């Protein structure tokens with residue numbers, strides 16, 4: 001009989017893994033976290049080495065008070081966060097033409113806009129985000145974003161804006177992202193359309209970056225975290241698990257996997273992962289877009305632009321520095337704009353601010369990164385119905401966390417923390 005080296009090996013030091021490690025450590029369990037990258041934080045990454053020291057979040061950025069798990073941790077560690085400043089007005093770009101109007105539709109289409117808002121709220125009211133969506137008779141919403149907009153009878157600019165906004169929320173294309181997964185944002189914000197806007201790009205940001213919270217979690221209890229240690233295989237024996245990584249092997253009573261959906265199948269499991277987990281990992285999720293930072297002159301310092309038929313679906317001002325305005329930009333497909341090419345980013349930004357002169361641009365290719373294979377989790381159409389119930393189910397001595405296993409906020413930092421807490425409690429119950 002083998003005496004395992006630790007109680008739990010956690011694969012991944014993103015917010016899910018760090019939270020679970022903190023909770024398990026606090027309960028007196030021995031934990032080792034194995035992280036492939038040379039840093040903690042996973043799909044959050046706060047960088048100050050670009051744009052002359054301006055802090056840029058390459059990944060996760062905004063939180064809202066309605067996200068109770070992350071808010072609790074922010075309060076617990078006294079992490080400084082600030083509310084976004086509201087823009088004086090929204091900017092609307094219709095295929096690159098900036099509209100002069102306050103609303104995104106001409107007066108003749110106001111009825112269409114009202115219909116779109118009503119359709120949104122009617123759909124959102126059907127979701128109970130505290131229970132798995134799969135069992136709630138919502139399959140008609142678990143369809144591609146564009147299909148849902150058409151079936152809801154949306155028309156004109158309101159249709160175009162809504163499709164583009166959903167793609168922006170999902171960082172997913174209109175033909176892959178599940179409308180139901182984006183409607184979950186609405187429902188989780190108390191079915192408030194304004195709440196949904198806040199949860200996307202007008203919430204709170206971390207004054208010293210998301211790294212401030214990740215570090216606080218990692219340092220609480222002094223978890224044993226091994227960086228630069230990719231896990232390659234996980235083998236279950238009769239009464240323990242053996243985990244193979246680039247630096248050797250480690251034995252544990254239980255293992256917690258927190259890697260993103262599309263990454264799971266690249267770890268070799270013995271016995272093999274269940275058919276459902278393998279299938280969704282092979283399909284991957286629909287969050288395959290891009291986030292680009294630009295430093296620009298000649299743009300309003302409170303720009304908040306939504307566009308349809310544009311390369312970026314959102315362009316917004318984050319800070320003003322002596323060299324110009326720092327803009328955050330999103331596109332629902334990762335190859336729409338070359339985020340490192342100043343001229344290409346300028347072309348895309350000018351669809352929102354025609355006079356813009358972009359002087360610097362940068363991005364991180366989460367989609368091409370083997371440790372993420374995507375940006376934030378947005379399920380593909382049909383995946384919630386087919387797989388949601390399977391994602392968090394343990395398989396023998398192997399347990400699962402990660403934002404994608406959360407019910408309320410599977411695309412967010414909050415979902416990651418929620419899942420880490422849930423998994424730690426689950427592990428403590430069986431250890």
Ligand SMILES: Cc1cc2nc3c(=O)[nH]c(=O)nc-3n(C[C@H](O)[C@H](O)[C@H](O)COP(=O)(O)OP(=O)(O)OC[C@H]3O[C@@H](n4cnc5c(N)ncnc54)[C@H](O)[C@@H]3O)c2cc1C
Nearest residue numbers: 012014015016036042043060061062231402403412413416
């Ligand atoms: C561009 C972008 C913008 C976002 N914007 C927001 C936002 O504004 N607000 C918000 O709340 N959320 C946002 N998110 C989502 C949020 O960042 C994630 O939901 C959350 O960070 C996921 O945490 P996690 O621990 O579940 O997964 P991850 O952070 O992906 O952590 C998993 C860890 O596992 C590691 N790993 C993978 N494979 C292996 C292996 N084989 N061996 C060892 N380690 C491995 C990875 O390196 C990673 O560190 C954004 C994400 C991106 C990419």
